Amino acid sequence: MKQHVELRNHPAELHKFRLRLSISAGFVLILFLILYARFYYLQVMQQEHYQTLAEANRISISPLVPNRGLIYDRSGRILAQNYSAYTLEVIPSQIKDLEATLNELADIIEITPTDRQRFKKLLKESKRFKSLPVRSRLTDEEIATFAVNRYRFPGVEIKARVLRQYPEKEIVSHIVGYISRINDQDLDQLENNGELHNYRGSQHIGKIGIEQSYEKQLHGITGFEEVETDAAGRSIRVLSRTPPLSGSNLILSLDLGLQEAAEKAFGDRRGALVALDPNNGEVLAFVSKPGYDNNLFIGGIDQENWNLLNKSIDRPLNNRALRGVYPPGSTFKPFMALAALELGKRTPEYSMSDPGFFSLPGVDRRYRDWKPGGHGRVDLHKSLVVSCDTYYYSLANDLGIDNIHSFIGQFGLGKRTGIDIEGEVAGLLPSSAWKMSQYKQKWYAGDTISVSIGQGYNLATPLQLAFATMVIANNGKAYAPRLVKQIQNSQTGEVEDIPAKLLYSLNLKPKNLEVVKNALVDVTRPGGTAAKAGANAAYTFAGKTGTSQVIAIKQGERYNEKAINERHRDHAMFIAYAPAENPKIALAVLVENTGTGGSTAAPIARQVFDYFLLGKPSEAAIAQLAEPAADHDHHHHHEHL
């Protein structure tokens, strides 16, 4: 070691250090004495008190689980309810041979193979000292039989439980969602949010849909009871009781009748429909077909049913309205038309001659219109009514992608609408900056051409399209879509309205809006692409058809529906609102793999409107659904770029 180190070892300094060290040692001794005093207090002075608490857990604190709030549609029809039932439950850690016990139980109470499968799955997912249901909804007879045989089954008990039920099943499963048993992940989350204490005794938690997003309101507040028990575990008396507070009831804006009408209009086809009230953003109908029976999930789904749902090619668990992204197709055109007028790139009077294709200046390549030979002279009004592509190809080139992106972005495409259930996806409204960050490539003029008719990189959810339609219908007011309209305190019965949330208002010129909206009305009149669906409507009906491409067609080939695998056929799209002069409902419809919007999607919209505005399905619309659709609409099939 170096010399200077030794020099520093000054006696005075060492003395000072040792003094400090002694002070520290004294301090440590004091701390230890404090600890010892605490131990003395607990183990000698209070020993008897704690002995009583510990011995056979003389005082046990048991949670009192609150009743979960109910869910209603807007007219008070029940969507989620509770019922009391007796369940047969076992605590695995208290049973030596589980398999043998189950077999013996099956001799006196019916336990189906499905029950067993579900129980096995639960067993794997749960802690061994938790009480797990083997069977629910025991009959009085079964309860009596078990009571007689009870001595044979330690660790098996019959418990009175409040269970959840969804009477409407598939029809509202994508909205209501479901509750299911609390798993480790849920526990972690509850702990992080500091809510774990409120879930002692609770077995279920909302996993998806309204049940998940409004978990806080629905669950309620857990009460507890301090019970003095004797050594055998029997309660002697209740020392104190804090009653639980039931969760709040939710009243949705959903109109169950309308939802049913929409479901019926879809029949067996896959797709989605979202209907909003343009005056406040309330969700009136929210369909994703196919649905699934959400009751299956409550007690834990068995493997067989899970495979059926999860592996089905129809993907019933996929919420298409909220999470399905599709190219909007020609339903994009009204927004393009409005952009043209608002940004001064077109006047209503301007017209062009449509030869049936469009080429960029100096490039050979042809972007074809859906109609071979073209539509002749086309102005803005006609471009929407007949859904002319060429008009929008040339318009797109004049607007440029970034103008399109920023103008149409105002209608909510490319971002989440902020609906009050979780899991919404944002879709995609492309821009040159987006392409650069995503693909490290610059934007080409050709990219804009396909975007103009809702193809290319364009992707939107049915919810987003309904939102955009609502903004046009109400002349620029963007309301946040919401499913829950009112919350009812189940203690006091008081109903609290959730006010409409106006996100922003667009400043659009009334005369421009009028031009576009007039054209949308003519779409449903003779000569328009949805004329059939609009025939004899008792109200003015505005809409726009679209076709969403599933696969790309090579340059020089034509789309031939019959030659293509059913799952690769185009999706039909339709956006609409009614009555046109004072809209009460705005919607977007998507029907998967059925071709064109005018023939399959628009008639569904018609039925929904008829139900909502007139209160009954129109015979004309039903007749039209029955007959095979004559192809009045068009296909956009683009070459893969």
Added chain:
Amino acid sequence: MDDIKKIWHFLTRYIDSFLLIGLLTLMAVGLIVLYSATGANMARVSNQVINMLIALVIMWLVANIPLQQIMRLALPMYILGLVLLVGVALFGEINNGARRWLNIGVTRIQPSELMKIAIPLMMAWYFDKHEITLRLKDYIGATVLLLLPVLLILRQPDLGTAILIASSGFYVLFLAGLSWRIIAGLMVTVAGSLPVFWTVMHDYQRRRIITLLDPSQDPLGAGYHTIQSSIAIGSGGVVGKGWQNGTQTQLDFLPEQSTDFIFAVFSEEFGLMGNTVLLLLYLLVIGRCLVITANASTQFTRLIAGSITLTFCTYIFVNMGMVSGILPIVGVPLPLISYGGTSMVTMLLGFGILMSIQTHPKLVKT
């Protein structure tokens, strides 16, 4: 025979046998309690034996390194620790609402653990370097060195570790001769900043403090731990319920009974008599450490030894204090007893340093 002697000499040359016997006794107690706490789970016990063996090897290695070389590690270790802590703040994984872990590709590490050793090393090194001219600005410099990692750890947030690291640094300051006036000033500042702390704390931390003041306010939630561990300790009485006979333990009323709350298990089964023996064992180890500290020959070794010893005491006090309900629950293990490899390694590494100080030739005073 000669060979055996040589090997024995090689193995024990730099080992302080008094300290080692004390540590091994405590670890043996730990294993006995763990066996009961896990419900006779031999897998967990042998796992802990492996943890202990690894930690003992590390202790032996460290004891064999002369302090001058360890001293050279002070600055690099501190800087590495700081960089990793910044890394955690920027890219750390969020777990239970706190950002404490850093994924470095091969494995996940918790850099605050490294800081438990790096801070006393760094600060002792710093004072050693500035020894001749120790002035106020040197203390300020040392305080900054200490505050950087402590603030980063507080941000994670990990209140328990931040307190332990802050106190290990404070011990160095104190032993280096920080004037009483400044210490008094610091105390006033800390007391004054408590309300500020309260506002930046996470909800769960606040709840723990409220619960400490009145556990019955939330018997199902945050108060549950304190109530159940107090019952365990109190019902143990003077002689305890006997090994593997604690009802609180065996019926699973005690939370985290093999880690942070293992002392409640011990206390329930061995009573006040057991507690007396355990505290005395700890005091023996602490006493030996104090002797080593008092005899250390350089400023660096004195400060590092003193800080390690006092931090060890802090662990014991904070853990027993929270389990017996006089301190809030901050997640500090009981040294040498609680289940877990990381804290075992950190502890024995510290003792390795103490042994190195004691057993390597000391400088002759001039």
